[in-house]
Amino acid sequence: MTNNKTPYAIELRDISKRFGAVQANKDICLQVPAGTVHGIIGENGAGKSTLMSIIYGFYEADSGHIEVDGQIVDIRNSQDAIKAGIGMVHQHFMLVENFTVLENVMLGAEGGALLQQGMDAARAELKRLAHEYSLDIDVDAVVEELPVGLQQRVEILKALYRGARILILDEPTGVLTPQEADHLFRILRSLTEQGVTVLLITHKLREILASTTNVSVMRQGEMVAHRETANTDKEELAELMVGKKVRLKVDKDEATPAEVFLSAKHLSQLDSQGVKRLKDVSLELRAGEILGIAGVSGNGQSELLNVLSGITPLDEGEIQFAGQTITASAPKNAAELRDLKMAHVPEDRHKMGLVTGFEAYEAAVLGYHNSDAYNGKILMNRKAMLEECNSRMAAWDVRPPNPHLKTANFSGGNQQKIVIAREVEQNPDVLLIGQPTRGVDIGAIENIHEQIVKLRDSGKAILLVSVELDEIMALSDRILVMFDGAVVGELDAKDADERTLGLMMANAYNEDQKGAAQ
Amino acid sequence: MSQAKVPVWVNVGLIPFINIVLAFLVSGLVFVAIGQNPIEAAGYLVYGAFGYDEGVGYTLYYATNFIFTGLAVSIAFKAGLFNIGGEGQAYIGGLGVGLVCLSLDHSMPFIVIMPLAIIAAALFGAAWAYVPAYLQAKRGSHIVITTIMFNFIASSLMVYLMVNWLKEKSGMAPNSRTFEENAWMPYLHNMLSPLGIDIGDSPLNGAFILALICCVLVWALIWHTRWGYQLRTLGTNPTAAKYAGIDTAKVTIWVMLISGGLAGFVGINEIMGVNHSLLLNFTAGYGFAGIAVSLMGRNHPIGIVLAAVLFGALYQGGAELAFEIPTITPEVVVVIQGLVILFSGALEHMFKGRIEGFFIRRAAAQEK
Numbered sequence: 103m104t105n106n107k108t109p110y111a112i113e114l115r116d117i118s119k120r121f122g123a124v125q126a127n128k129d130i131c132l133q134v135p136a137g138t139v140h141g142i143i144g145e146n147g148a149g150k151s152t153l154m155s156i157i158y159g160f161y162e163a164d165s166g167h168i169e170v171d172g173q174i175v176d177i178r179n180s181q182d183a184i185k186a187g188i189g190m191v192h193q194h195f196m197l198v199e200n201f202t203v204l205e206n207v208m209l210g211a212e213g214g215a216l217l218q219q220g221m222d223a224a225r226a227e228l229k230r231l232a233h234e235y236s237l238d239i240d241v242d243a244v245v246e247e248l249p250v251g252l253q254q255r256v257e258i259l260k261a262l263y264r265g266a267r268i269l270i271l272d273e274p275t276g277v278l279t280p281q282e283a284d285h286l287f288r289i290l291r292s293l294t295e296q297g298v299t300v301l302l303i304t305h306k307l308r309e310i311l312a313s314t315t316n317v318s319v320m321r322q323g324e325m326v327a328h329r330e331t332a333n334t335d336k337e338e339l340a341e342l343m344v345g346k347k348v349r350l351k352v353d354k355d356e357a358t359p360a361e362v363f364l365s366a367k368h369l370s371q372l373d374s375q376g377v378k379r380l381k382d383v384s385l386e387l388r389a390g391e392i393l394g395i396a397g398v399s400g401n402g403q404s405e406l407l408n409v410l411s412g413i414t415p416l417d418e419g420e421i422q423f424a425g426q427t428i429t430a431s432a433p434k435n436a437a438e439l440r441d442l443k444m445a446h447v448p449e450d451r452h453k454m455g456l457v458t459g460f461e462a463y464e465a466a467v468l469g470y471h472n473s474d475a476y477n478g479k480i481l482m483n484r485k486a487m488l489e490e491c492n493s494r495m496a497a498w499d500v501r502p503p504n505p506h507l508k509t510a511n512f513s514g515g516n517q518q519k520i521v522i523a524r525e526v527e528q529n530p531d532v533l534l535i536g537q538p539t540r541g542v543d544i545g546a547i548e549n550i551h552e553q554i555v556k557l558r559d560s561g562k563a564i565l566l567v568s569v570e571l572d573e574i575m576a577l578s579d580r581i582l583v584m585f586d587g588a589v590v591g592e593l594d595a596k597d598a599d600e601r602t603l604g605l606m607m608a609n610a611y612n613e614d615q616k617g618a619a620q
Numbered sequence: 621m622s623q624a625k626v627p628v629w630v631n632v633g634l635i636p637f638i639n640i641v642l643a644f645l646v647s648g649l650v651f652v653a654i655g656q657n658p659i660e661a662a663g664y665l666v667y668g669a670f671g672y673d674e675g676v677g678y679t680l681y682y683a684t685n686f687i688f689t690g691l692a693v694s695i696a697f698k699a700g701l702f703n704i705g706g707e708g709q710a711y712i713g714g715l716g717v718g719l720v721c722l723s724l725d726h727s728m729p730f731i732v733i734m735p736l737a738i739i740a741a742a743l744f745g746a747a748w749a750y751v752p753a754y755l756q757a758k759r760g761s762h763i764v765i766t767t768i769m770f771n772f773i774a775s776s777l778m779v780y781l782m783v784n785w786l787k788e789k790s791g792m793a794p795n796s797r798t799f800e801e802n803a804w805m806p807y808l809h810n811m812l813s814p815l816g817i818d819i820g821d822s823p824l825n826g827a828f829i830l831a832l833i834c835c836v837l838v839w840a841l842i843w844h845t846r847w848g849y850q851l852r853t854l855g856t857n858p859t860a861a862k863y864a865g866i867d868t869a870k871v872t873i874w875v876m877l878i879s880g881g882l883a884g885f886v887g888i889n890e891i892m893g894v895n896h897s898l899l900l901n902f903t904a905g906y907g908f909a910g911i912a913v914s915l916m917g918r919n920h921p922i923g924i925v926l927a928a929v930l931f932g933a934l935y936q937g938g939a940e941l942a943f944e945i946p947t948i949t950p951e952v953v954v955v956i957q958g959l960v961i962l963f964s965g966a967l968e969h970m971f972k973g974r975i976e977g978f979f980i981r982r983a984a985a986q987e988k
Binding site: 272411437439454457468476477482 | 789840846852859860863864865867908
């Protein structure tokens, strides 16, 4: 490496980027010393992803320039970025699932018309890289058979194979268990020891503190602060992110669980390929409590929500709700369950909770569109819909409070408020709520959490699914942990800590004692 | 946020207008290539379509068919379904009209025959759409494939019925006998002449009024009923439709029934309104043109009426043009129609981004 003559592996000078009327990045300056892990933190929509896309050549900046090792580089596409030694590990892996590790790594760099020669060379190079950076992996394993943590390792190897000296990781821990995440951070540390520079994009404060050397904070398209990680803390970073003091705790009293509102016994569900996605899940949901479902995403939580809310039929087991017994042979669909006062805030508001092409007042009645309140004899009562939408927007502080704005044009937090308001204002007995604050900024998170607790205190039953452990621990009164479609643990929220939950989420709690030492 | 900044008139007015102008410019080049003066040709075309009362009548008569098939395509499209089967549904709808007229014209007055014929057109068209709809909703067979297949089946079925059962006994041609006059849809010029309004003789008939009523009904149905709400939800976000507890199979089948019924109304215009007998191939591609009309009209009834009038004008003006300049064959007119479809349908996004970008930047500049 020759970069010790320049202090910075990568330097950004006055990068600006505008999309239409939106200034996504404004005069961004950033200096990243070689061999460090540099965190970039900010709320969703703060401009982190845009900035990284500029560095990796997906977008071109309107003004400003990028220097790598002190040289100005002109990056117009991802090939240019790779040539400049920049590699990217995307949040959603860009791997061919039924290829082997080796085939994935050499994809796009096959070298020659015949495959064999390139394969031999790649195999040798991969071995060297794996050894040098201690990234052990079976190069002949098929990618889809690897756990996500290892798939991510393949992505990192792919970037290194292409000669990356600067590695960008975009929200790398979204799909990982806490243990896998810790492992990733160890890998990153050993990479930096070899002179690789890492840019880590995340909105999780814990990870920044656990893994970075320096951290930069973005807010509304601007870099608002640079800190040495050792000299800052969670509270300061959170404050910088949102620009005001926030609480990371939720104020709530002891729960007073009463009668069982919903009970599920031995639920199982198969997907279209015949794979069991839910395995013998039983749970009881009581009035006046928040039952949290923790788990790494993709371990059956979505299927559980879909089965409970009537979106997908169940294959085995039964659900008791509102005096009705629901089984495979006597199913109830989502509309029928709504009539029995079950509300559902789905995990993915874009795919499921909203119709983004609808105006807000239309999206605000989705699922309740047959209700007498919104209908005349033949035509829908547009006036009633608008009035209700207006009053809800005021009550829930939806911005802008314009019922005619297309749902797609609201920010994530405001979209979520539209969905939650719709479901909560129906005064349901049971609220199923998935990822209530995904992609929502901290100010709105607080508001949403307060509303959930308020609903609980009014004697309703709430089932909360979230992949954010902080959220599960802050809100829940009781926690179930799911792994591979089954419930693998139950905890009182008072006894829960991140480590226990993390081990349960990886289904490693029982072997925990021997692993505790590390 | 970008969409919000583009004025509505740009999307519904300016962009289609630019596309059509371009289509005509390229058509002009075609005329130059075959040695004709494009300005002169354009003059004949416009005069033929709009220049005199009878021409306007013909234009609107053609437009009537396009409104029916355009609405049929658009309502299915609103639910996310691509109904390519308008041609066959119109054909079978016409069969229904013909059967009602042939069996009742000796015994019933017009006031009985007309509503029955309208119901028959809708029922027969809907029935022809039902099988593909059922297969899509319950079995997952793709509606594009099945509706195309049903066009061929309709065509063969009609030939069989005409030749073997419905042909006039004495005649050689596969046509039924001509209906008695009490089974004719009255011409608009006959309806208006008692009021002292003279619009010139043309095939324009009562079906045109039915078409306009259908526009209003379809508009109200899609945007102002809970049923329309469900079909729009299904069309834009099927997952959200499931989440909302909407019975997607039921909505799919119903919307296709309505779509087929609308296409079937072509039979009212053609069989009851103009030909006054049942015959082969009266649909003449109106069902397929409906796809272009719906695309161009942005799946909105007002847009569909405008696009239908444009297509009607091309049919009528084109016929006039081929008559006035013998070197311009009807095929050249089809080329013009093809270019209009190409530019306003297939290439509709060619300028969209740039034009919208211009207005977004302008809006942004004004904000400052």
